[in-house]
Amino acid sequence: MLSKVRERLMNIKFLRRILNWGRAWSLWSVHLETGCCGPEDMGRACARFDTERFGTLPFPTLRECDLLFITGLVTKKMAKRVRMIYDQMPDPKYVIAIGECAATGGFYWDSYSVVQGVDRVIPVDVYVPGCPPRPEAWIQGIKMLQEKIKKEGIDEK
Amino acid sequence: MEDRVVEDVKASFPDDVLEIDVQRRGRVSISVKRDRIYDVGLFLRDKLGFDHIASVSGVDYIDKKEFEVVYHAWSIDKKILAALRTRIPRDNPVLKSLVDVWEGALYHERETWEMFGIKFEGHPNLSLLLLPEDWEGIPPLRKDFILPKRPQE
Amino acid sequence: MKLSMGPQHPVTSHFRFILDVDGDAVLNFEWDVGYTHRGIEKMAENRIYIQNIPVVERINSYCDAIGTTLGYVEVVEELTGIEIPERAKYLRVIAAELNRIASHLYAVSLVGISAGFETMLMWTINDRELILDLLVKLSGQRITYTYPTIGGVRWDMPDGFKEDALKRLDYLEKRLEDYYKMMAWNRTFQMRFKNVGILKPSDAVKLGIVGPNLRASGVKADVRKDEPYEVYDRFDFEVPTGKNGDSFDRASMRLKEIEQSIVILRQALKDIPKGPIKGSPKGSKIPPTAPRGEAYSRVESARGEFGYYLVSDGKSKPYRLKISTPSFRNLPALPHLCRNVPLGDIPVIFITFDYIPLDVDR
Amino acid sequence: MVLSILRPFFLGLYHVFKRTFTVKHPYETLKPPERHRGRVMLNMDRCIGCNSCVNICPNKALTLVEFNGRKLPQYNAGRCCFCVLCVDICPVLALSMTHEVEYSVYKKEDHIYPPDRFSQPPEPIKGKIVTVKTLDKKFGVKHG
DSSP states (O other): OHHHHHHHHHHSHHHHHHHHHHHHTOOOEEOOOOSTTHHHHHHHHSTTTOGGGGTOOEESOGGGOOEEEEESOOBHHHHHHHHHHHHHSOSSOEEEEEHHHHHHOGGGGGOSSBOSOGGGTSOOSEEEOSSSOOHHHHHHHHHHHHHHHHTTTOOOO | OHHHHHHHHHHHOTTTEEEEEEEETTEEEEEEOGGGHHHHHHHHHHTTOOOEEEEEEEEEETTTTEEEEEEEEEETTTTEEEEEEEEEESSSOEEEOOTTTOTTHHHHHHHHHHHHOOEEETOSOOOOSSSOTTOOSSOTTSTTOOOOOOOOO | OEEEEOSSOTTTTTOEEEEEEETTEEEEEEEEOOTTOOOHHHHHTTSOTTTHHHHHHTTSTTSOHHHHHHHHHHHHHHHHTOOOOHHHHHHHHHHHHHHHHHHHHHHHHHHHHHTTOHHHHHHHHHHHHHHHHHHHHHHSOSSOOOOEETTEESSOOOTTHHHHHHHHHHHHHHHHHHHIIIIITOHHHHHHHTTSSOOOHHHHHHHTOOTHHHHHTTOOOOHHHHSOOTTGGGSOOOOOOOSSOSHHHHHHHHHHHHHHHHHHHHHHHHHOOOSOSBSOHHHHHSOOOOOSEEEEEEEEETTEEEEEEEEEOSSSSOSEEEEEOHHHHTTTHHHHHOSSEETTHHHHHHHHTTOOHHHHHO | OHHHHHHHHHHHHHHTTSOOOOOOTTTEEEOOOTTOOOSEEEOTTTOOOOOHHHHHOTTOOEEEEEETTEEEEEEETTTOOOOOHHHHHOTTOOEEEOSOOOOOBSSGGGGEEOHHHHTSOOOOOOSEEEOEEEEETTTEEEEO
């Protein structure tokens, strides 16, 4: 019953826009580092580039987060944990793949223990290239994700 | 300094040392028989002061059907790096563990075991360290391990 | 009871600890590493010597990329017998020391955040950005520089680099006072870090600990002094050592090392000679072929001693490249220290050792 | 003892009144230095299709493809690690680095740059270009 009411309400464009706007500007990110883009995660979160301006706050508890940064390579051992973490996050959840290793495996095309692209494990929304990407590129990735969220559930005609 | 190390080792183990030379300043290479590596290691640590383990590496000589195990130990007082090496057959890769000699070799030997399949007798915990838990197949750093091919787009 | 920490944990990052706990006391500590194992040693056998420079850089691209590549480049140079010009040696030292400062600032920031000093995190990361600016000017990247190459360095100092560097170093030196006031001389910080995780010098040597952690225990061992590579023997600097070997010593060791790095950098920037930056223009472009043989190089990176053991069979690719990394060599310290300590001390002890997961796993 | 606790407190308080360190990125951008390693760019007129960049690339980010009857490299930004070995080795200086870092995509396939797209120059930087102007312990760092 409740869910039906919710669905009805969400079909109203005006309300949907408000919801999307709220989601887009409160993307808290999970504190998970998988590869060498880790220090840049700190670089973009600290004072100089300060992604908190876009609502992206690194947060230790993944139960309250909706954004997962895959910072670099994902090994086969880590892939299971990444999947587990992704499953534990509440809906709606978004993933940004940082760096070339997360996108395609990059350097480790002949490695025996690296997953060739994180999209084999979890769905990815935005790919940010670079090794590691500069904080400006991270900001662009976050901005692009926000654009995507703002269009969610609204038919483009 | 390096020459004295060479002389001391030669004098103490005249039959067991196969080859010993000074590679350059601060580098001594000692090649010993397989079953005497423990005693030579103990001698290096106690008598000559090589007490700081630097690395344990395996090398796969597939043509000669042999593994070489190299222990690099650093002497903080003498400022010399000694490479203690021995060769073991590829079909029976067993070696006495030197964990009692250098406690720091614990993780190095464990890594060498998982990467080459060289069993270290007397090692307290030979289990997978770096590889995924469900690893199957031959150890990856052996020369007959085949890597994935070039990606296609 | 078994307790598992990580790999999704603000402190441990890529590691997982398996702790045997009884109430609040930790009885046994066990590592679960390998979450970033890429098999770089195997990959190196599949690539030519010059392609391996960016590959081995990723071992420690987390912070100290120059120190990592320097070791590899040196081992290849030793085997091939390529001479490098004076200016390149100085440039390598400058880049390495700048990188050491950046890396130590990062380590201090982690120490700060693990003790709840968020101010410390913001300050150190901000000042690290200023140092990274210099490295970007020198090489074009923020973290993965690929700066040293076989036979020299890849780029010369740009115009105005020297003045800019000196200005920023002056600023950093003044800022270090603030760090001491905020962190090392702060009573609350001292209460948290003093007498926690004491590592005796004899144990440190026995376990094979390296780098600032070994020096914090009071053992004077620094590759820059013991076996000077590049031009480190020309500089007048000290090797700071700690007294007790506790977490406080290890944490403040990084601040002391930054001071010494500034001393080295000032001398290097003053003395740098003019000349070419590559041994031969060919040597750095065309991948060299190493003759049959083997070599072992030691380099002091920010986290400690890197050891590269290279075996060549005379072909264009290495036959075997063993990389002995500082964080891997520091691994036995934690199981040794974390026995019968409160659970709350684990992050403090762990963070002062400055482990880098990528460095452990390779 | 009390002093050692109060001093950091007042020090932190003092820093509240300092200049902010933040570069407000979409409106202000840090000046990319000369050697800034962004996306690689191809000069199509110069390229001779000698394959040396394809061979040296450790990531296999470059592949040689047929384009208008010529053999030209195709670039995959999703594989590139910006080591610039290809720029160094190019015998005719056909490859160069640009300042462009912002080219994120929604789909992985968009990372592939065919020769014509590969040779397009990057878009100019939009916001105001800033550098570190003054360094002062008392008042903090100023970008401008």
